[in-house]
Amino acid sequence: MSTSLILLIILIVGLAAYFAGRARATASSKGKLSALHSLPGYHGVYVAIWAVLPAAFVLAIWLLASPFFIENSVRSALPDTVKSQGTATIELMLGQVMQVANGLKRLNSDELAAVTSGSSNLRDALAAKGVPMANAGEPYMVEAAQHYNSLRDGSRWVMSVAVLIIAIAGAVFAIRGISAPFRARNRVERVMLGTLLVASSIAILTTVGIVGSMLSEAIRFFQSVSPSTFFFGTVWDPRFSAAGSGGTEGQFGLLPLLAGTLYIAFVAMLFAVPVGLFAAIYMAEYAKPVVRGIAKPLLEILAGIPTIVYGFFALVTVGPFLRDISAQLNGLVTGNYVNFIQAQSVLTAGLVMGIMLIPFVSSLSDDIITQVPRSLRDGSLGLGATRSETIKRVILPAALPGIVGALLLTASRAVGETMIVVLAAGVAARMQLNPFEAMTTVTVKIVNQLTGDLEFNSPQTLVAFALGITLFAITLCLNIYALYIVRKYREQYE
Amino acid sequence: MTDMTSSVQSTFVRPAQARRDIGIKKRYAAERRFKAYGLTAILIGLFFLFVLLWTVVSKGYTAFQQTAITLPIEFSEKIIDPKNERGANPTKLMTANYPLLVRDALVKALGIDPANKPLVKQATDMVSASARTQLRDLVVANPAIIGTTATVSLLAEGNIDSANKGQIDLTVAEANRKVKDQQIEWMKTLSETGAMAKQFNTGLFTYGASSRPEAAGIGVAALGSLYMMLIVLVLALPIGVAASIYLEEFAPKNRLTDLIEVNINNLAAVPSIVYGLLGLSIFINFAGMPRSAAVVGGLVLTLMTLPTIIIATRAALKAVPPSIRSAALGLGASKMQTIFHHVLPLAMPGVLTGTIIGLAHALGETAPLLLIGMVAFVVDYPGSPMDPSTALPVQIYMWANEAERAFVERTSGAIMILLVFLVVMNLGAILLRRRFERRW
Numbered sequence: 001m002s003t004s005l006i007l008l009i010i011l012i013v014g015l016a017a018y019f020a021g022r023a024r025a026t027a028s029s030k031g032k033l034s035a036l037h038s039l040p041g042y043h044g045v046y047v048a049i050w051a052v053l054p055a056a057f058v059l060a061i062w063l064l065a066s067p068f069f070i071e072n073s074v075r076s077a078l079p080d081t082v083k084s085q086g087t088a089t090i091e092l093m094l095g096q097v098m099q100v101a102n103g104l105k106r107l108n109s110d111e112l113a114a115v116t117s118g119s120s121n122l123r124d125a126l127a128a129k130g131v132p133m134a135n136a137g138e139p140y141m142v143e144a145a146q147h148y149n150s151l152r153d154g155s156r157w158v159m160s161v162a163v164l165i166i167a168i169a170g171a172v173f174a175i176r177g178i179s180a181p182f183r184a185r186n187r188v189e190r191v192m193l194g195t196l197l198v199a200s201s202i203a204i205l206t207t208v209g210i211v212g213s214m215l216s217e218a219i220r221f222f223q224s225v226s227p228s229t230f231f232f233g234t235v236w237d238p239r240f241s242a243a244g245s246g247g248t249e250g251q252f253g254l255l256p257l258l259a260g261t262l263y264i265a266f267v268a269m270l271f272a273v274p275v276g277l278f279a280a281i282y283m284a285e286y287a288k289p290v291v292r293g294i295a296k297p298l299l300e301i302l303a304g305i306p307t308i309v310y311g312f313f314a315l316v317t318v319g320p321f322l323r324d325i326s327a328q329l330n331g332l333v334t335g336n337y338v339n340f341i342q343a344q345s346v347l348t349a350g351l352v353m354g355i356m357l358i359p360f361v362s363s364l365s366d367d368i369i370t371q372v373p374r375s376l377r378d379g380s381l382g383l384g385a386t387r388s389e390t391i392k393r394v395i396l397p398a399a400l401p402g403i404v405g406a407l408l409l410t411a412s413r414a415v416g417e418t419m420i421v422v423l424a425a426g427v428a429a430r431m432q433l434n435p436f437e438a439m440t441t442v443t444v445k446i447v448n449q450l451t452g453d454l455e456f457n458s459p460q461t462l463v464a465f466a467l468g469i470t471l472f473a474i475t476l477c478l479n480i481y482a483l484y485i486v487r488k489y490r491e492q493y494e
Numbered sequence: 495m496t497d498m499t500s501s502v503q504s505t506f507v508r509p510a511q512a513r514r515d516i517g518i519k520k521r522y523a524a525e526r527r528f529k530a531y532g533l534t535a536i537l538i539g540l541f542f543l544f545v546l547l548w549t550v551v552s553k554g555y556t557a558f559q560q561t562a563i564t565l566p567i568e569f570s571e572k573i574i575d576p577k578n579e580r581g582a583n584p585t586k587l588m589t590a591n592y593p594l595l596v597r598d599a600l601v602k603a604l605g606i607d608p609a610n611k612p613l614v615k616q617a618t619d620m621v622s623a624s625a626r627t628q629l630r631d632l633v634v635a636n637p638a639i640i641g642t643t644a645t646v647s648l649l650a651e652g653n654i655d656s657a658n659k660g661q662i663d664l665t666v667a668e669a670n671r672k673v674k675d676q677q678i679e680w681m682k683t684l685s686e687t688g689a690m691a692k693q694f695n696t697g698l699f700t701y702g703a704s705s706r707p708e709a710a711g712i713g714v715a716a717l718g719s720l721y722m723m724l725i726v727l728v729l730a731l732p733i734g735v736a737a738s739i740y741l742e743e744f745a746p747k748n749r750l751t752d753l754i755e756v757n758i759n760n761l762a763a764v765p766s767i768v769y770g771l772l773g774l775s776i777f778i779n780f781a782g783m784p785r786s787a788a789v790v791g792g793l794v795l796t797l798m799t800l801p802t803i804i805i806a807t808r809a810a811l812k813a814v815p816p817s818i819r820s821a822a823l824g825l826g827a828s829k830m831q832t833i834f835h836h837v838l839p840l841a842m843p844g845v846l847t848g849t850i851i852g853l854a855h856a857l858g859e860t861a862p863l864l865l866i867g868m869v870a871f872v873v874d875y876p877g878s879p880m881d882p883s884t885a886l887p888v889q890i891y892m893w894a895n896e897a898e899r900a901f902v903e904r905t906s907g908a909i910m911i912l913l914v915f916l917v918v919m920n921l922g923a924i925l926l927r928r929r930f931e932r933r934w
Contacts, residue, residue, distance in 0.1 A: 185828065186828075189828060189829075189830040192830055193740075193744060193830070195736060196736045196737070196739055196740035196744065197740055197744075199732075199733045199734075199736035199737040199740065200736070200737035200738075200740040200741050200745070200754060201754075202733055202737065202800065203737060203754060203757055203758045203761060203800065203801065203804065204753075204754060204757055206761060206772075206797050206800070207757050207760075207761060209772055209776055210764070210768060210769075210771075210772045213771070213772055213775035213776050213780070214768075214771055214772070214775065216775075217775055274535070275535045275538050275539060276535070276539075277535075278531050278532045278534070278535030278536075279532065279535040279536045281532050282529070282531075282532025282533055282535065282536055283532075285532075286529055286532055286533075295536050295540070298540055298543060299536070299539050299540070299543070301543060302539065302542070302543050302546075304854065304858075304916060304920055305546070305858075305913070305916075306857075306858025306859070306860065306887055306912065306916070307858075307860065307861075308858070308860045308887045308890050308891055308894075308909075309546070309550070309858075309890075309909050309912070309913070310546075311891075311894065312550075312890065312894045312905060312906075312909060313546050313549055313550075315894055316549065316553065316894075316902060317545070317549045355539075355542045355546070358538075358539045358542075359539070362539070386521055386522065386524070386525040387525060387528075387529075388524055388525045388527075388528035388529070389521070389524075389525075391528070392528075409763060412763055412765075413763070413765075415765070416764070416765020416766070416767065416768070417765070418765070418766065418767045418860075418861035419860050419861055419891070422861075422891075423891075423894060443765065443767050443861070446767055446771070446865070447767070447861070447864050447865070450770075450771075450774065450864075450865045451864055451865070451867075451869055464771065464865075465771060465775065468767070468768055468771040471765060471767070471768065472764065472765075472768050475763065475764060475765055475768075476760060476764075479759070479760045479763045479764075480756065480760060483756065483759050483760065
């Protein structure tokens with residue numbers, strides 16, 4: 001029986017249990033529904049929960065655990081000649097056995113008999129069914145594969161029966177407990193509360209998953225490359241080598257990538273902060289409601305545009321534009337029409353990222369500026385200050401902590417931005433100060449190292465996780481500090 | 495009254511004393527400057543929005559048209575099935591020499607000498623290589639067509655298409671451009687006879703990945719995106735709502751809930767690429783799910799969207815006034831009943847608005863999908879979320895890396911389609927908010 005069929009059966013049992021429970025409750029009220037503690041529906045749900053939850057739980061555990069037991073059993077059944085060859089070979093053989101097991105299922109009984117008796121070639125027989133094999137296969141493999149198949153079928157059969165029995169037993173147990181004074185609603189609500197709790201813990205689990213998964217892969221990376229050469233290395237040259245050649249070790253220096261990341265983020269902030277801040281001030285303090293009602297959503301469109309679109313914009317419009325205009329400028333000044341801005345450069349990426357960040361800066365600062373109490377504003381205006389003086393001398397100082405928090409959040413976004421820099425910043429990892437040249441970032445290298453054919457145990461791919469955890473740590477610090485400031489600021493004026 | 499004022503005026507005829515200079519002019523000038531800065535900032539933002547949209551639309555609107563060459567094709571039995579084996583072996587029809595049919599038709603239509611090989615080659619280069627599959631499908635679907643002549647509309651090759659749309663600079667020396675003079679001649683004659691014409695590009699919406707721009711479309715990628723959005727909706731909405739209900743209504747105020755709170759706010763600001771690393775390491779490496787599958791993409795995007803939905807839902811729950819809760823509790827409802835029967839329905843518009851915005855965000859997300867292998871060359875529609883598939887923004891990314899002119903146009907066209915989806919979703923969210931917004 002397939003898993004989805006079993007699930008369907010459990011659900012049908014649950015549905016039947018619901019109606020049975022409801023009917024039982026109605027019957028036990030002896031025609032007077034007010035005698036029941038809970039509404040009949042709650043009794044029904046209670047019974048259904050007993051039918052579905054334990055059965056589903058057992059099903060999940062079984063599905064997770066049984067492959068381990070079956071593999072272990074097959075592993076111990078492998079001939080000693082294989083077992084003596086070390087874990088790598090055993091795992092390889094095991095993989096092949098599973099491949100064979102998969103293939104054997106597609107053979108009909110005649111072909112199967114021919115293969116087991118050795119009269120027909122295993123490899124050819126399987127290849128005819130679309131299961132390719134790396135080598136000719138050995139007789140013990142067929143045996144192991146059959147052993148594997150029989151264990152799997154047996155396990156599945158036992159599981160189906162067990163789950164079904166548990167579902168029915170649960171329902172029967174729950175139905176027997178139903179009586180008029182039974183507090184079904186309270187029980188059901190307790191289960192619901194548990195579900196809500198589990199749902200809210202997913203947020204925690206995600207963080208744990210992020211940190212755990214990246215740490216474990218990063219540790220594997222640090223086993224082959226020492227942390228000091230990674231964190232303080234100034235050369236990035238991972239050198240993809242062909243599988244198995246065991247060739248040269250690459251160099252994994254974080255600093256050039258970090259420099260590029262921070263440089264591009266800095267250029268982006270240099271552009272986005274003044275524009276965004278002035279836009280927010282104008283919107284909060286000067287704009288008439290009509291203007292605000294039009295300009296604010298229009299600016300927010302910028303925030304809703306996917307970053308890949310910005311990347312494309314940088315690639316086909318901004319980059320070539322900067323390159324051509326620099327050639328023109330150079331020509332006007334020196335007579336030599338050679339561009340001094342590369343199409344892929346820190347400036348291109350920073351400028352386009354800055355455009356993307358304008359709405360972030362403006363809407364975050366807008367919120368914060370409008371939170372400054374009216375009384376401060378009125379006091380200053382009443383003393384004869386102009387609006388701009390009020391803004392510069394009263395509102396901005398009062399809002400400063402909040403604005404700093406908003407800028408830190410924006411910076412964290414700039415550091416973690418991927419698609420714009422992938423398309424606009426270039427891939428050359430170098431440390432230099434010229435904003436007209438290409439530099440690369442941490443995120444670009446994560447994408448570069450992990451797209452394409454992967455081998456998960458080489459430092460070349462594992463380095464992406466070390467880069468990832470570095471990125472996560474940087475943005476985590478920025479975010480937490482920013483959120484702390486913003487929160488404290490909000491409390492101050494509430 | 496009038497007398498008085500006039501008399502007052504007449505009594506005080508002293509020359510007006512010069513006001514003490516307190517720099518008021520300068521201060522007003524500073525005020526005007528400051529205001530102008532603010533206005534300029536907004537205009538800069540709007541200017542870039544305009545340039546961005548203009549770039550996309552001006553480069554992309556042509557992608558919705560495609561040049562087609564309509565030719566009478568003679569499905570000659572001699573070429574398709576010279577030995578008449580199709581009855582015994584139907585696969586014969588799959589491997590027949592269909593390009594030869596196109597060649598013959600072109601040679602006839604353009605009046606070229608069939609012996610002039612280079613000229614014939616130039617002529618056949620004008621038709622997309624996808625003509626082979628197009629004719630094959632025609633014949634396989636209807637073998638009775640063999641031996642007859644039928645008018646078939648074939649896709650023009652990408653460069654011919656670009657030239658027909660006037661996107662190729664014809665002043666460049668012939669050797670340096672992809673469309674030759676002879677081909678331009680032919681294009682003129684074909685256009686005059688009406689055999690070559692631009693038509694609406696339905697292929698852009700239905701085809702999958704292709705290395706030939708004229709046969710590339712976003713259909714397959716859009717289906718992958720649709721699968722992922724469904725997974726996100728089915729998982730993120732209930733989980734997000736359940737989590738927010740717990741945090742907002744039940745959770746005791748303590749260290750742990752504080753931690754969850756900070757944690758969720760932080761997750762909302764974690765770079766999206768980190769979610770890609772999470773998906774790669776946990777779902778693919780550890781749980782053994784297939785690479786490039788929409789199900790993994792959906793799970794990753796779910797985790798990414800959850801914080802957005804939770805934050806929006808909590809705000810919506812908070813906005814429901816306590817009087818509603820008190821009234822329900824006072825009438826004897828349990829806390830659970832109060833929340834699920836009264837508070838949640840009232841908060842639903844806010845929840846849905848947050849969900850739609852979260853979904854729109856997930857739809858445009860590219861970076862995490864690159865890491866879980868969705869940058870795949872997927873030609874066929876994925877039958878299920880477990881099959882290899884790609885996503886709309888990833889398709890845009892892959893096309894953006896192609897050099898050909900026709901791909902730039904298609905990239906912009908795909909971006910336009912993506913933006914239309916996003917605008918529709920966001921408008922829906924805004925309308926929903928307007929329609930159900932309630933002031934308590």
